[in-house]
Amino acid sequence: MEEQKNVRRRGDDLLESLYEVTMKLMEEIKPANITFQQIADAAKTSRSVLYRRWPTTFDLLQDIYTYKAKRLFEGDFLEEMKDTGSLRGDFIQFLTFYQQMYMEIGADVLNNYFYLRMQDKENNKEPVVHTAALDKYIRAMETLLEKAQSRGEKVKKVSKATLMLPFDMIRMENLVRPDNISEKRLESMVDEVLLPVFKA
Structure with a gap:
C-alpha cells in the first residue's frame, strides 16, 4: 500500500511539473499556437508521453486550466456564506467571495479556460467538474433566494x-x-x- 502511494505521488508530481512547464511556455507562445513538440522539449520528455494522456493540445490546456481553477469549480467558498439579513447584502457577499477566488486563481488562467470552452463549439469536451460547478452554483442561488423569501423579501421566479x-x-x-x-x-x-x- 505504501509503495502504491509513493508511485501515485510521483505521478501527481510529474503531472504538476508538466502543467507548470506548459504554463511557463504559454508566456511566450499563444495557447492556440502551442504544440506537443514544444511542450515535450520544454519538459525534457517525449511527445509520446503527452499523447498517451492527451489526444490534442486542446485537451492538455483544458486539463491545466481545470486543475488550476479546481477550487472555484468546487465552490468551497460557498460554505463561508452567512445570512447578512438582506438579499442585497447576500448578493454583495456572494460576488465578493467569488471575485476573491477569481483573483486568487488568476484572471488569466480563468479567462484562458473560458476561451478554450468557446472553441469547443459542439460542447463535447466539457469537463465533468465544470458541469458539476454549474449545478452547484444554481443550487446556491436558489438557496440564497429562498432565504430572502423566508425573510419576507419578494423575489421573482426566474429560469436557471x-x-x-x-x-x-x-x-x-x-x-x-x-x-x-x-x-x-x-x-x-x-x-x-x-x-x-x-x-419583485
Missing part, C-alpha cells in the same frame, strides 16, 4: 439561465477589467443589475 447571471457577469467583468474589480463596482453590479432582475 438567469440564476447564472451573477457568475456570467463576474466573468465578463474580469475579461474587460483584469486589474480587479473594486468594492464599489461590485455594489453597483448588485444595485443596478442583480436586484432589478431578482427582486
Whole structure:
C-alpha cells in the first residue's frame, strides 16, 4: 500500500511539473499556437508521453486550466456564506467571495479556460467538474433566494439561465477589467443589475 502511494505521488508530481512547464511556455507562445513538440522539449520528455494522456493540445490546456481553477469549480467558498439579513447584502457577499477566488486563481488562467470552452463549439469536451460547478452554483442561488423569501423579501421566479447571471457577469467583468474589480463596482453590479432582475 505504501509503495502504491509513493508511485501515485510521483505521478501527481510529474503531472504538476508538466502543467507548470506548459504554463511557463504559454508566456511566450499563444495557447492556440502551442504544440506537443514544444511542450515535450520544454519538459525534457517525449511527445509520446503527452499523447498517451492527451489526444490534442486542446485537451492538455483544458486539463491545466481545470486543475488550476479546481477550487472555484468546487465552490468551497460557498460554505463561508452567512445570512447578512438582506438579499442585497447576500448578493454583495456572494460576488465578493467569488471575485476573491477569481483573483486568487488568476484572471488569466480563468479567462484562458473560458476561451478554450468557446472553441469547443459542439460542447463535447466539457469537463465533468465544470458541469458539476454549474449545478452547484444554481443550487446556491436558489438557496440564497429562498432565504430572502423566508425573510419576507419578494423575489421573482426566474429560469436557471438567469440564476447564472451573477457568475456570467463576474466573468465578463474580469475579461474587460483584469486589474480587479473594486468594492464599489461590485455594489453597483448588485444595485443596478442583480436586484432589478431578482427582486419583485
